[in-house]
Amino acid sequence: MLSPIEELKIQAKKHHKAQSKAPDAALSTGHPPRLKDSRLVIARRYGFRHWDHAREVLSGSTCRDYGTFWYSPPCSGLLNLWCASYKEAHQQQKTHGGFILPYKNQYLVVEQHYLELLGLDGRDENWAAIDFDWCSGDIGCRQQLALQRIQRW
Known part of the structure; x- marks a missing residue:
């Protein structure tokens, strides 16, 4: 069974791959796209402050x-x-x-x-x-x- 955080990881990897292929990928931040950055983008897309916040909430912890x-x-x-x-x-x-x-x-x-x-x-x-x-x-x-x-x- 796929967990919600695993689904977000898959989406972050897809986002990272797409960002890495962009011709101007390093221009906005000064460094090549990192998976960490894509995880942040995906976490925020779903209403979380950051990746660890998404993991905490989706793991079922009391928050x-x-x-x-x-x-x-x-x-x-x-x-x-x-x-x-x-x-x-x-x-x-x-x-x-x-x-x-x-x-x-x-x-x-x-x-x-x-x-x-x-x-x-x-x-x-x-x-x-x-x-x-x-x-x-x-x-x-x-x-x-x-x-x-x-x-x-």
């Missing part, structure tokens, strides 16, 4: 900042419950239902339509396995959902 991985501009028009703490998000989910997703150092409780705009299916068995809460539960299920998010980006 102080999850980045913007679970956000997409088309979702900005939706009304979602924004919570300052995980405890508050969990309580809102118990009351109103929905899915808990992280956003930087906050949490969102979203409905099915939000996931659809991300290209995901809220009926996927992985969501039920983690009680519709990406911030807790089985890491394998969470990583599968993150991988789906990356593949549908």
